[in-house]
Amino acid sequence: MTAEMDELRQQIRDLAGRLDALESQRGGAGNRAAPTVDGDAFWALEGLNARLADDAVTAEGAVMLVGSLTLPTGAPVAWQQAAGTAGMLEVDWxxxxxxxxxxxxxxxxxxxxxxxxxxxxxxxxxxxxxxxxxxxxxxxxxxxxxxxxxxxxxxxxxxxxxxxxxxxxxxxxxxxx
The missing domain is CATH 1.10.10.10 (Winged helix-like DNA-binding domain superfamily/Winged helix DNA-binding domain)
Structure with missing residues (x-):
């Protein structure tokens, strides 16, 4: 299973590189806002996927909002919110x-x-x-x-x-x- 995950991660990195190349050709490279940590553009997604693999409740998927910033007023803000996607598309919005x-x-x-x-x-x-x-x-x-x-x-x-x-x-x- 680890070899499969490593291969999938490499495929994602390769696709991200190809996407970056396409966006830079059309002048849109600045529109991609995926920050990198240690050169890995999908570090947050990989962390979420690792958690999903260990949790049967969120086996269908999950969405997550996470952020950490300092406002212009100097106030620090950190927030994380996540929810499993099971049934999310079936309910009335x-x-x-x-x-x-x-x-x-x-x-x-x-x-x-x-x-x-x-x-x-x-x-x-x-x-x-x-x-x-x-x-x-x-x-x-x-x-x-x-x-x-x-x-x-x-x-x-x-x-x-x-x-x-x-x-x-x-x-x-x-x-x-």
Whole structure:
């Protein structure tokens, strides 16, 4: 079994190399955001696959969000979330539409970016050009709070909960082409 896994890992590395070569030929090499550790572009995937091989519950597969960063404010954030995929494609996803919809407005996405960058008061956000009137700002903040992307830390103060930062950044990464 180990020889088969080694061969599969080598095939994945070879495919990654071929993909890199194709992307660089068309000028898209910078779009590939797979960080490497010790030259292995799929280190996280290999770790997940190793865990899956040892767990009968997740034998059908799993998805995982993981990230570690320091915000511009200096606050460290680390988050990991995983779920087995058994039945995931068979259940109704419509309950999640409102959470995705909250990210569907350019002002809301900008609000999230500014809040993560340290502008967390209503007054500070209102001073940013292009975010609309105070009434529009409050409307967008209410939508983000209702969807769970933002929480109100105090009167006129907002923050992105730590448990939402890595999933949010994963969404941003996921829409890059």
């Amino acid at each position: 419509s309950d999640h539409a409102a959470v995705f919809a909250a990210l569907g407005h350019p002002v809301r996405v900008e609000l999230l970016r500014h809040i993560l960058s340290g502008v967390q008061t209503t007054a500070g956000l209102a001073a940013i050009e292009g975010l609309g009137t105070t009434g529009q700002l409050h409307h967008h903040l209410r939508q983000l709070v209702a969807a769970g992307w933002v929480r109100q830390g105090g009167r006129g103060s907002y923050e992105v909960p730590a448990a939402r930062i890595v999933p949010l950044l994963a969404c941003v990464l996921g829409v890059e082409r």
